[in-house]
Amino acid sequence: MTAILGAGISGLSAAYYALENPKMAPLVILEASNRVGGWIRSVKQSDGTIFETGPRVIRANTNHLLNLVEELGLSSKVVPIKAGHPAAINRYIYADNKLHCLPNSLKGVMTKNTLLNCSLSKVLLNDFKAIKVSKDDESIYSFIERRFGKDISEKLVAPVLCGICGGDIHKLSAKSFMTHAFEAEQKYGSIFIGLFKQKFVDLLNKSNEQEIKLKNMNDTQTITKSHNTPLLAQKAKTEAWKIWGLQGGFEQLPQALAENISKRGVNIKMKHNCEEIVFNKDCVELIVNGKVERYSNVISSLPAKSLANLIQKQHPELSKELHNVPTVTIAVINLQFSENVLPVKAFGVLVPPKEEIPILGIIFDSCALPQNSKMTVLTVMMGGAWFEKYFGKCSSEEHLKMVAVKYVNELLYINEDPKACHVSVLKDCIPQYMIGHAQRLTRIQDYICAHKIPLGLCGSSYHGVGVSHVILSAKEAVSNINQHI
Numbered sequence: 001m002t003a004i005l006g007a008g009i010s011g012l013s014a015a016y017y018a019l020e021n022p023k024m025a026p027l028v029i030l031e032a033s034n035r036v037g038g039w040i041r042s043v044k045q046s047d048g049t050i051f052e053t054g055p056r057v058i059r060a061n062t063n064h065l066l067n068l069v070e071e072l073g074l075s076s077k078v079v080p081i082k083a084g085h086p087a088a089i090n091r092y093i094y095a096d097n098k099l100h101c102l103p104n105s106l107k108g109v110m111t112k113n114t115l116l117n118c119s120l121s122k123v124l125l126n127d128f129k130a131i132k133v134s135k136d137d138e139s140i141y142s143f144i145e146r147r148f149g150k151d152i153s154e155k156l157v158a159p160v161l162c163g164i165c166g167g168d169i170h171k172l173s174a175k176s177f178m179t180h181a182f183e184a185e186q187k188y189g190s191i192f193i194g195l196f197k198q199k200f201v202d203l204l205n206k207s208n209e210q211e212i213k214l215k216n217m218n219d220t221q222t223i224t225k226s227h228n229t230p231l232l233a234q235k236a237k238t239e240a241w242k243i244w245g246l247q248g249g250f251e252q253l254p255q256a257l258a259e260n261i262s263k264r265g266v267n268i269k270m271k272h273n274c275e276e277i278v279f280n281k282d283c284v285e286l287i288v289n290g291k292v293e294r295y296s297n298v299i300s301s302l303p304a305k306s307l308a309n310l311i312q313k314q315h316p317e318l319s320k321e322l323h324n325v326p327t328v329t330i331a332v333i334n335l336q337f338s339e340n341v342l343p344v345k346a347f348g349v350l351v352p353p354k355e356e357i358p359i360l361g362i363i364f365d366s367c368a369l370p371q372n373s374k375m376t377v378l379t380v381m382m383g384g385a386w387f388e389k390y391f392g393k394c395s396s397e398e399h400l401k402m403v404a405v406k407y408v409n410e411l412l413y414i415n416e417d418p419k420a421c422h423v424s425v426l427k428d429c430i431p432q433y434m435i436g437h438a439q440r441l442t443r444i445q446d447y448i449c450a451h452k453i454p455l456g457l458c459g460s461s462y463h464g465v466g467v468s469h470v471i472l473s474a475k476e477a478v479s480n481i482n483q484h485i
Contacts, residue, residue, distance in 0.1 A: 001028070001294075002024045002028070002296060002298070002299065003029075003030060003274075003298050004027065004028070004029045004030070004298075004299045005274055005298065005307075006029070006030075007029050007033075007035075007258065008037060008038020008039065008040070008459070008470075009038060009471065010301040010460070010470040010473060010474045011029055011031075011459075013471045013474035014456070014478055015027050015261045015266045016068075016257060016474075017474060018481075019261065019264055019265075020478075021482050021485070023482075023485045024297065024481065024482070025265070026265065027267070028266070028267045029267070029268045029269065030274050030288060032274070036255065036257075036268065037254035037255065038254070039055070039429050040055055040253065040254050042249025042250055042251035043422050044249065045336070047375075047420075049372070049373045049420065050369075051334035051336075051377070051379075053422070053424040053426070054332075055250055056363070056369065056379075057250075058243060058245070058467055058468060059242070059243055060236045062468035065471060066244075067233060068471065069232060070231065070233075072253070072257060073256065074252060077246045078246060078247075079369055080236065080241040081242055082241055082242060083240040083241075084240075085368075087364070087368035088347070089104045090346035090347065091104075091349075092344065092348070093115055093155065094411050095115060095352055095355060098114065099343075099344065099349060099411070101344075103120050109124075115155055116151050116152070123149055127148060127191050128190060128192070130146055132185060133146060137173050137174065137176075137435050137438065137439070139169060139174060140173070140177060141153050141158070141169040142174070143178065143185075144157045147191060153169065158352045158353055159352045162351065162384060163360065163361050163381070164177075164465065164466075165384075165430045165431075165433075165465050166381070167384060167385050167432050168353065168386075171385075171432070171434055173433045173438065175437070175438050176437040271289075274310060275288065275289075276313070277311050277314075278313075283295065284296065284297065284298050286298070296454065297455075297456070299458060300455065300457055301459040301470075303428065303461055304325035304461035305322065305323055305326075308320070308323040317447065318444065321440055322461075324440060325431050325434075325437070325440070325461050325462075326431070326432045327429065327431050328387060328429070328430050329427045329428060330360075330383050330426045330429055331383045331395070331424070331426075332380070332425075333379070333380040333404035334377065334424075335378045335408060336376070336377050336418055336420040337375065337414055337418055337419060338419070339375055339376060341416070342367065342412060342414075343412055347367070348362050348363040348364045349361060349362050358391070359380055359382045359407045360381040360383070360384050361380075362378055362407075362408060362412070363378065365379055380404040380407070380408060382400065382403065385432070400423050401421055401423055430460065431460050441462055454481065454484065456480050456481045458474040458476070458477040459473060463476075
């Protein structure tokens with residue numbers, strides 16, 4: 001019997017993959033709130049407009065996620081954003097009181113741009129001149145500044161990380177957030193040389209694997225495999241999708257997942273708050289709503305800090321490691337304006353922290369995913385690592401709305417009040433992978449293995465904060481548990 005803590009996308013995915021192994025059954029999901037989906041939430045307005053308070057689009061190269069969407073029967077809901085679409089091509093940075101379009105073609109990379117006041121190619125060539133520094137880890141700021149210079153670090157990389165996780169690149173781990181680039185420098189002395197060599201090795205390995213498979217497959221197996229190849233991932237590749245969303249709101253993904261696993265016997269218990277975990281030799285005791293429940297295994301999709309509190313009495317050392325994965329709070333303000341009020345068509349605009357304004361960025365939702373209402377829909381993200389600095393003394397919904405509208409007007413020249421608005425304060429929503437995060441994960445996993453604790457970890461606290469990352473982490477957590485059953 002397996003307990004899964006949390007009914008967000010990672011907890012639901014863990015149950016989905018755990019159903020493949022009957023030894024893990026029966027499966028129970030314990031969710032403290034009254035809804036599934038976690039941070040994924042779609043709020044429908046009276047005119048049909050969808051406000052997304054969490055993720056809304058996914059990169060199209062995540063085949064495992066497209067396969068899941070297909071298996072859940074959501075293929076007809078998928079809205080692809082293909083190469084050539086403004087939301088796939090255009091991304092802006094707001095700096096020095098101007099909007100700067102990031103280079104989106106070879107010509108753009110070679111041409112002088114207004115953000116850096118020189119061509120991007122000229123700056124990137126610094127990588128071949130920079131001297132390798134052997135390190136176990138370092139801040140993203142330090143890593144990028146060493147390889148490419150201060151401007152790339154502050155004006156380009158810093159706002160991108162604000163958009164991904166709301167974090168401060170002076171504290172975030174290069175090894176955890178820029179794994180391939182960091183390892184390329186450490187192994188080859190250059191990011192570009194390292195990435196090129198690794199790509200060549202990967203292609204060679206892939207070619208060899210395909211040859212072996214072809215030798216081992218007879219005609220019948222070949223036909224069966226071809227027939228079962230997921231169509232959505234194939235379509236995304238053939239049609240050159242860049243990103244995709246779901247018509248009617250992204251919350252349909254966790255809802256469909258919950259419906260699927262419920263029909264297959266998973267018991268999702270809402271308003272069931274786990275208060276403590278005790279690992280015994282023969283079972284795991286969970287204190288849930290004041291009562292003891294017993295299980296054979298536990299998979300936690302909770303934030304690391306929340307799990308730390310549940311095991312603190314029995315495993316203080318492990319609890320301390322989990323507690324040291326901090327989080328940030330993001331204010332999300334969804335705004336609806338008149339039709340065609342944007343000065344540019346793009347995915348959105350990001351703001352470098354050095355600009356000293358309280359917003360992280362603005363997503364142009366209706367550009368990527370046109371609304372039935374035909375209105376302009378924007379999402380303003382604020383706070384993150386700087387939430388206390390800008391909103392610690394006043395974070396009322398009215399104040400947050402006022403700040404969001406003020407900067408939408410200033411950055412995008414939209415001189416009208418929003419027709420509709422939705423304010424969400426997502427407290428402690430995004431984990432921050434600080435310097436040394438990878439080493440911490442190793443210590444956490446080593447502790448679990450050494451003490452033979454029947455505990456799997458998934459969710460955004462460990463190996464990536466994106467939807468695709470947490471779904472993969474759920475699959476990995478189930479695999480780890482399976483190895484010890």
